Amino acid sequence: MAGAEFETPELSEHIEVPELVEGTMEHITCFVAKPNHQEDLGFPGEKVENWKEVAIDKMGDLLSRYRSFQVFMDACVKCGSCTDKCHYFLGTQDPKNMPVGRQDLLRKVYRRYFTFAGKYFPKLVGAVDLSEEIIDDWYSYFHQCSQCRRCSVFCPYGIDTAEISMAAREILDSIGVGQKYCNEIIGKVHKIGNNLGLPGPAIADTLEGLEEDVWDEDEVAVKYPLDVKGADILLVTPSADFFAEPHVDGLIGYGKVFHEAGVSWTLSTTASEAGNFGMFIGSYENMRRVSLRIREAALELGVKRIVFGECGHAWRIAYSFLNTLAGPFDFLDPDYPVPQHICEFTLNEIEKGTLEFDKSENDDMSITFHDSCNVARASRMGDTPGGQFEIPRKVIKAVVNNYHDMEWDTIHERTFCCGGGGGLLTDDLMEVRVKGAKPRMSAFKNVMEEKGVTHLAAICAICKSQFTKVLPYYGMDMFQIVSVHQLVSNAIVLNRKTPPEEAPGYGEDDDE
Amino acid sequence: MSSVYALLFIVATIVLVIGLARKIVQYAKTPAPLKIPTTPAPVTQTGVVFRLFREVVLFESLFKSTKWTWIFSWLFHMGLFLVLLRHVRYFIDPVWLPIQLIQPFGKYAAFAMVAGLAGLLVRRIFVDRVRYISAPSDYLWLLILLMIGMSGAMMTFVIHTDVVAVKQFFTGFWTFSGGELPMDPILLIHLTLVAVLMILLPFSKLLHIPGVFFSPTRNQVDNPRERRHLVEWARKFEES
Numbered sequence: 001m002a003g004a005e006f007e008t009p010e011l012s013e014h015i016e017v018p019e020l021v022e023g024t025m026e027h028i029t030c031f032v033a034k035p036n037h038q039e040d041l042g043f044p045g046e047k048v049e050n051w052k053e054v055a056i057d058k059m060g061d062l063l064s065r066y067r068s069f070q071v072f073m074d075a076c077v078k079c080g081s082c083t084d085k086c087h088y089f090l091g092t093q094d095p096k097n098m099p100v101g102r103q104d105l106l107r108k109v110y111r112r113y114f115t116f117a118g119k120y121f122p123k124l125v126g127a128v129d130l131s132e133e134i135i136d137d138w139y140s141y142f143h144q145c146s147q148c149r150r151c152s153v154f155c156p157y158g159i160d161t162a163e164i165s166m167a168a169r170e171i172l173d174s175i176g177v178g179q180k181y182c183n184e185i186i187g188k189v190h191k192i193g194n195n196l197g198l199p200g201p202a203i204a205d206t207l208e209g210l211e212e213d214v215w216d217e218d219e220v221a222v223k224y225p226l227d228v229k230g231a232d233i234l235l236v237t238p239s240a241d242f243f244a245e246p247h248v249d250g251l252i253g254y255g256k257v258f259h260e261a262g263v264s265w266t267l268s269t270t271a272s273e274a275g276n277f278g279m280f281i282g283s284y285e286n287m288r289r290v291s292l293r294i295r296e297a298a299l300e301l302g303v304k305r306i307v308f309g310e311c312g313h314a315w316r317i318a319y320s321f322l323n324t325l326a327g328p329f330d331f332l333d334p335d336y337p338v339p340q341h342i343c344e345f346t347l348n349e350i351e352k353g354t355l356e357f358d359k360s361e362n363d364d365m366s367i368t369f370h371d372s373c374n375v376a377r378a379s380r381m382g383d384t385p386g387g388q389f390e391i392p393r394k395v396i397k398a399v400v401n402n403y404h405d406m407e408w409d410t411i412h413e414r415t416f417c418c419g420g421g422g423g424l425l426t427d428d429l430m431e432v433r434v435k436g437a438k439p440r441m442s443a444f445k446n447v448m449e450e451k452g453v454t455h456l457a458a459i460c461a462i463c464k465s466q467f468t469k470v471l472p473y474y475g476m477d478m479f480q481i482v483s484v485h486q487l488v489s490n491a492i493v494l495n496r497k498t499p500p501e502e503a504p505g506y507g508e509d510d511d512e
Numbered sequence: 513m514s515s516v517y518a519l520l521f522i523v524a525t526i527v528l529v530i531g532l533a534r535k536i537v538q539y540a541k542t543p544a545p546l547k548i549p550t551t552p553a554p555v556t557q558t559g560v561v562f563r564l565f566r567e568v569v570l571f572e573s574l575f576k577s578t579k580w581t582w583i584f585s586w587l588f589h590m591g592l593f594l595v596l597l598r599h600v601r602y603f604i605d606p607v608w609l610p611i612q613l614i615q616p617f618g619k620y621a622a623f624a625m626v627a628g629l630a631g632l633l634v635r636r637i638f639v640d641r642v643r644y645i646s647a648p649s650d651y652l653w654l655l656i657l658l659m660i661g662m663s664g665a666m667m668t669f670v671i672h673t674d675v676v677a678v679k680q681f682f683t684g685f686w687t688f689s690g691g692e693l694p695m696d697p698i699l700l701i702h703l704t705l706v707a708v709l710m711i712l713l714p715f716s717k718l719l720h721i722p723g724v725f726f727s728p729t730r731n732q733v734d735n736p737r738e739r740r741h742l743v744e745w746a747r748k749f750e751e752s
Contacts, residue, residue: 020640065745067542068728074535075723078650079585080635080642081577095644104645116715117649125716126647152550154577156567156585157720158729160550284545288749320547320736327740337737377551380734385552413552 006431008473009091011442015409017084021093025435029136030143030428033178040187041286044176051175052130056113058174059106059167063114068163073110075157076100082151082159087416088144091435096141099151099161105137106168135177142168143179144432147280147313147422148373153413162422166282169423173281181426182277189290194239194273200226203272206242210252221498222259224251224267227301231266233258234298236274236318236339237309238461246483247464250310253485254342256492260356261349265307271297274314275461279321280423288325291317295326304332306339310483312372312460313421315341319379341381343392343459346488350398357491359401365455366402367487368447369393370440370467371415372460386412392459392484399491404451410443418458420466430469437470445474455482514681514693517703521685524710531714532722539726543743553734560733567730581635588628588657594621595664602679622665629658649716656705663702673699 035045048054063070082099084090089097096102104126111118111127118127128134147162172178188197198206207224214222225231235258241251258265271294278287298306306329308318318339323329329338337344349355369392381387389412397403410416419436447453458464458481467481554560566572571589574582598618601607633654636642667673673696680691693699712718725731742750 017641020644064542065545067539067544067726068548070542071539071723071726071728074717074719075727077717077720078642078645078647079574079581080639080645081574081581083641083645085577095641098641098645100645117712124647124652125649149550152729154573156571156574157724158550158567158573158727160548160729163548284746285749323736323740324546324742324746339737378548380551380553383555385555385734388551413550 009438018093020095025092025094031180033180033183037183043173047176058171072159087439088436091438103164146417148417149377170282182423193270196239200269220494221502226267228266231264233265233305234303238274238311240461249486250483253489268297274311276317291325305336310459312374316374316378356493361490362400366453368453370458373417376415406443406447416440418463418466434473441474520707524707528710544728545743547736549732550729584628584631587624591621591625594618626661660705
């Protein structure tokens with residue numbers, strides 16, 4: 001339960017595959033959604049009486065609608081290839097945190113109710129009846145999966161535990177046993193427009209503050225516009241960018257890049273959130289509803305392009321699903337991809353030569369880059385496969401002098417999750433988060449010791465929040481995590497000076 | 513006795529073909545509503561064909577993952593593949609040239625197959641992670657395949673059976689002129705286990721054979737920004 005004592009794992013020099021210890025994480029249960037959180041999303045408020053039938057029916061429904069789920073339930077041969085690939089297993093030793101161990105929690109019920117072998121020879125194929133204990137196991141262990149897809153890279157059939165944990169969470173939601181963290185947040189997006197429940201005036205206030213900060217530092221009136229009709233670019237960014245460190249430094253960076261590029265842009269109050277937790281709970285309907293806000297904002301503001309800020313799962317949905325969920329985007333400028341990642345935008349400007357940098361501004365740091373799982377394994381940037389690895393690194397190398405990668409088997413498509421993705425970024429799952437961060441923390445610690453790296457740069461709001469929390473558990477400093485566009489912001493030279501009357505607060509009374 | 517085996521193989525063939533066809537139709541008909549290739553992924557259809565080729569022939573993902581499992585399973589599968597090709601000679605007359613050419617390799621491939629299976633069995637028993645995820649059926653499959661491989665190799669290298677009679681029996685299937693099957697115990701064990709395998713395949717984890725071709729993380733083109741992907745059941749949301 002939340003707040004329980006636990007030991008932070010020791011960091012190791014290499015990825016060490018631990019021995020199995022059954023049940024080490026059995027006690028984990030995150031807070032269950034309250035009836036109003038459930039009902040806002042169209043799920044039953046409380047556990048339904050005929051939960052068994054409802055769960056089996058839902059499983060059948062998902063099997064008929066998702067080829068991934070159907071094929072993945074059948075195809076696993078238990079080869080063991082995935083067993084040492086999950087950061088939660090590596091950090092907890094719990095066999096139910098091995099990808100196949102987690103999948104089997106669902107697969108053994110699938111076999112019992114949907115396969116010939118499981119119906120007539122359950123013992124032979126490890127099929128079991130659905131029971132209270134299994135529902136408890138589902139709730140516990142499918143909320144110990146960050147849907148990072150590392151297992152799917154190494155599976156000979158591409159079985160993706162993310163798909164299976166999404167299905168499991170959807171089944172749990174359908175019987176009224178949802179997770180509070182995700183479902184409450186999705187409700188906030190539906191009602192207010194962002195995960196944090198920030199109302200329009202609060203965002204406006206924050207952005208004004210940012211304009212003042214940049215003015216104070218650089219004497220340049222960089223604008224952070226909100227709801228400006230007729231702007232060229234709609235920027236959709238995770239709401240953490242509006243206030244949390246180091247996220248907000250990234251937002252400052254985006255504004256400076258747009259300023260120097262000389263483009264007009266705007267944020268939107270109604271689409272003030274790039275994140276979309278609908279994916280985490282596997283709900284197509286909720287994911288679509290959240291995505292449609294972006295389409296509506298783009299239409300209402302009459303923009304020509306959509307650019308996404310630094311957010312991992314948001315970029316997966318933006319890149320891979322947005323066209324499906326909220327397209328077609330034929331009303332936008334066809335010369336640009338829809339949507340674009342801020343790193344694609346920035347690199348494009350760098351290559352055009354519109355941006356000037358003073359790299360020495362970042363000389364107090366030596367940087368490594370954390371490939372966020374959803375960017376690395378579930379999306380792309382640029383025109384060629386693997387652009388999602390190269391483009392952010394090119395941006396970083398354009399603005400810093402000191403850069404070193406972590407070990408090859410912990411980056412690119414082999415990257416380790418931060419430990420907080422997939423709807424786990426909640427305090428009641430702190431033990432899972434800290435233990436799951438072990439492989440990434442080990443790789444970071446090693447590159448610190450071997451190459452003198454000081455900071456970890458990321459392009460994901462969840463990664464940034466997670467590292468801020470878990471770095472101290474491993475004896476490191478929470479400020480060692482930085483935004484990629486924070487580095488850009490530090491180094492960028494603002495050449496487009498502005499007349500003083502555009503300065504924030506110009507002409508207002510000074511004596512208030 | 514020969515007619516019992518004839519019947520067994522007719523049933524086994526029907527179950528295998530219909531069972532597998534039903535699963536393939538099911539996989540093909542089930543929609544994949546979202547683009548979920550594991551990236552970096554090919555950006556063209558040709559690229560996807562290459563990716564699947566590497567996955568099916570070279571076991572690329574497994575190679576990335578663990579070299580021991582890769583070596584054992586690649587030996588087993590490629591051995592089995594050659595052995596199966598060699599067995600085509602028992603069903604056709606005259607024997608096609610490529611099948612004739614493969615004969616010497618196909619004979620010794622049995623050793624690769626058995627060695628691979630033995631390695632996989634040892635791994636399943638001794639690696640604690642793999643042991644944990646194994647059901648009785650996982651061991652049984654390895655044992656069935658091992659016994660098929662070993663009984664087959666026995667007949668090739670140790671106690672020969674009357675292959676001419678076996679060939680007459682199986683080619684007789686097509687013409688309903690069925691010959692007599694030699695009553696050698698090793699042959700009967702070999703054939704019984706093969707029939708069992710054929711009958712159980714469509715109801716087992718051996719569905720990974722069609723499954724790999726239908727896996728959305730492997731068979732989708734990475735082009736969601738360029739092309740809108742929408743399946744029928746998702747279309748209904750557009751209308752409301």
